[in-house]
Amino acid sequence: MKKVYLLIISLLTFVIDVSGQSTTYDPRMDLPKVTPPSPNAATLGKYGDIPVGLYSGIPNVSIPLYDVKLGNFSLPIGISYHSQGLKVEEKSGNIGLSWALNAGGVVTRTVKGLPDENGMGYWGHSTWTNQYISSALNISESFCNGTYDAQPDIFYFNFGEYSGKFVIDATTGHIAHIIPDQPSIKVKEIDSLNSFQITDDKGIKYIFDVKETTTDDNAPPTILSYTSAWYLSKIVTPAGNITFTYASDQTYYYQYNESDHLNNSSSTDASKFNPGLKVSNNYITVDSRILTAITTPNEAIQFYTVADRKDMPAAKRINEFVVKDYNGVVKKKIVFNQSYFGNSNTSSPEDCRLKLDQAIEFSADSTLSKTYTFGYNSPASVPSVTSLSQDYWGYFNGKTNTSLLPYMDPRIYGSYVANQATVYGNRDPDISYAQVGCLSQITYPTGGTTQFTYEGNDYSSVNGTPVNEQLQTQKQAQATATKTSTVNIPSVTQTFTINSAQTILITTQGSYSGAPPVDNGPSVYINLVNSDGSRTNILTRNMINSTLSSTQQLSVGNYEIIASVDGATQTATGTVQYYSADGYIHTKSAGGIRIKQVLSTDPVTTHTLLKQYSYKSATDATLSSGALVSAINLVSSKISNTWGYQWTVRSAGTSNYLGTTQGCFIGYGAVTEKDGNLDQGKKVSYFTTAADYANTYGTDSLIINQNEVTASNNSSYINKYLNDYDAYRGFLTKEQFYNSSNQLIKEIDIQYNLTAALTPTSTNYFAMNSKAGLFIDMCHVGCTQCYCISPELCSYCNTYSYELLYVFDSQIICPWIYKTQTSETQYDQNGLNPLTTITNYYYENPLHGQVTRTELTNSRGGIVKTINKYAQDKSLISNLSTTASLAVDSMVRKNMVSTVLESEQYTGGTFNSRLRTNYRIWDANGIIVSPENIQFQTQLSTGLENRVQFTNYDNIGNLLEDAKAGGPTTAYQWGYKGQYPVAKVTNALASDIFYDSFEEGDGTSALNISKTGHYSYSGGTAYSKNISGLVYTGNYVLSYWLKPTNGTWTFVSNIVAVPGSTYTIGPIAGQIDDVRFYPSNAQMTTYTYDPLVGVTSSTDAKNEITYYEYDSFQRLINIKDKNGNIIKHMDYHYQGQ
Incomplete structure (x- = not known):
């Protein structure tokens, strides 16, 4: 689901939580938990619960491997599997066929005609209208033959939890539309496609400027090479930057096409000028990039590559990555074991494809491992990428074809035309072959398994028209x-x-x-x-x-x-x-696969969890709920404008625009999910599809030259450019839950605004030869622009009329889609006595696109209304201080637009409460914009009252001081490059505390010669530390652990008087550790850590130490008391081990 709906769900959760609270308390008024939680035993992981993308019928296989963390920001690294079936011409990625390493992000583009920035591309001709093109025939011909282009390229972005597409306005050079519209994120094109900057709704910036170049050997020289992708190079957060490093790589993919012209008459001249069979074997080379490192101030992840691929000799594969902390200490290693599909012993790269067999997580010392093993359907039977065993959609169908041209039925095309088509291929889909090479089983580190069973796609409508x-x-x-x-x-x-x-x-x-x-x-x-x-x-x-x-x-x-x-x-x-x-x-088969069932097995109990899926229509079980976006059309007509001869043209590839929905050819409008083990009922989910939102054709204008004045009805032309409505598809509209007696016990109805648009749709133009369809055969005055079959015939060009030309305009559909209502009805076990709760959502500021108001109506008619206000609703927030007002302005500039600044709640129209968070700019550079206080108002209070105060942050946004109203101030000290809190002191200011555990480069002892952590101070000179800026004037506690030569650690604590604002600790002779300094009326708790692992010790206000030990997998194994005695021990074994 789109990003905006995730936000809606989170806000809905908030509404439900608040509705159950009293009007005098809100959990958000609690002080934030800054200190680390006590370490708990690690979980062994939940395996086997594989979600399925119900709309597409494709399982969402994802294996998390590591999380990069920087401040409050987290970047997950993992691998994911996505396959709609075996595409014959599909090459493997850098870890294996259909697998992707998710670590970073990319902006890619699909070139429409010519690249936008090309001198003859969209940026140079986007403003031409059909009237202008109509008045200049030579210009329209340039659009026909591809010399000029007035179609914008489509750019796609995918990073983190964000994805979408956009186009660039040719006049301004800025992003014109994000599709579908996502008001909360900002996309910026920089320096004529040199790079992109995307800012999310939290103000985090993503920079894409590592470019990939594609070269098409069969393209005209003007588009021989172009930038096809921009990889993520940097993420900018308040806590620092995450950088991505790449190495050069070279990949390619294969494209095959063939076409022939069948004479419509027996004319000798028609045969003479027939272009005949044309076969294209095209290799498109990509000067790509491969990830080699991710670096933060706290850690580095190194990706290792090997240049030994049999399936793509010039390309590399990623075979492992290693996680290191900022000291270069290895914390984790992931290894990818790989082999090949098809003939692994072949010397031909086309006959094999890289296969991921295992992903193995090794512990820091490589003594422990967790292994994921992947099985596939008939891996040795995967064909060559040059095979002609393809169905209409390009999936493997196992047929021994010698051609991909379609069969010509004489009853349709006539015997004269059909008899010429002596060579053709069987392009029918076949599920038994389409699933070859597809993931069939995952074996987990526990020994448990998940097995996948597939079936073929089908459909009952094509672009909104029922199959009949x-x-x-x-x-x-x-x-x-x-x-x-x-x-x-x-x-x-x-x-x-x-x-x-x-x-x-x-x-x-x-x-x-x-x-x-x-x-x-x-x-x-x-x-x-x-x-x-x-x-x-x-x-x-x-x-x-x-x-x-x-x-x-x-x-x-x-x-x-x-x-x-x-x-x-x-x-x-x-x-x-x-x-x-x-x-x-009324239902037909289509190419590709969908999931039929998922079977998960526990290795010890042998218990199984079986999920079964059905894609039948909810109203007619004989029909598929599948909606095919576009029909396949491999036959078209062509007329030579030089001589007027007519041909029927066959092509291996579809001649019309083949639309997709969320990357698939088919989407399903109703999907039933059953628990096949216990027959515990079923769930039926409903989605919008192409049957509801079909693509439409662009409008057209006829260009008529002096010799031609009429044209046939152009509604049959196969190459009209489509207005793509995929942004409207795939939305969940209803869920029905049935018990084992098939009684409906719960129903959830979801409504959306599917018409709103923030900005008008864009229009682009292109011309086409109305008689030639896709296959342009323009020929006019002047041999340099003549495309006759034989050059000697160009002298006749002047004597024949031009073809009719049409100029088409199409629209870039850019809707702003949001959820407007959720209605949940609960029934008893007999399907009776319904109770309905309705939640309405309102989005009253399209600048940020967030939920501004919710109204929840319960089954008794009671209404709870919540009003949320954001930075771009500043005018609606009353009595902001100057400091808070400036901070809100900064939040808008930074695009921190999803943060709720003020929330009001009403019951039955009566005011209950108001909660406001006031922000402040905390540094001179305006980088840190964080809360200053939380205020609350109830029915009984006359206005907002301070409940929580935040009084200080460091330069990367870590909280240094907070306090509840009327309570003491709590101060925090951060260490390990600002990664972890190392001290928490109650009843003190951050300026009045100091803690040094000698873990950050100032420790001079040998490893593990320390009281806590790994290091202590044992220098040749006495330890001293000058502390300035003290506010509290009174007595302080100075404590530390002291170890004399050949002695044991002894705790030393002194009360020292500090009459001014400075104090110098020491000099202290001997080996010392854990120096703590704080006001005598305060209480200090301190912590040490293994970076990227966890807390290794905590020392409470009574100076009692608790130690934590981990195994090489960073799992907690021992908790020890101050004397080193084990008070709790954990062993990790999968059941049966």
């Missing part, structure tokens, strides 16, 4: 008459019935021996048998030693075919091939 094809059974009627010296059957009649108008195929054969017949010879007749018994002749064919095939259009009726011979030694045979209409087909 006649179910036809092929039949044959044949009559043979023979007269020889021994056989005398001079006439044979065979009857047949046509129950739907159609074109039939007629094949006739006649033969004789001896002298040519003096009579009619062998003959075949086809007659319509009228209701009164009379006959109407449809066809008469007299034959002399010949075989003829033809087609004939027949209407509904009863017919007879008669074979007749006159004279001796003659034979006549007539055969009619026709179809009998036996009903209608």
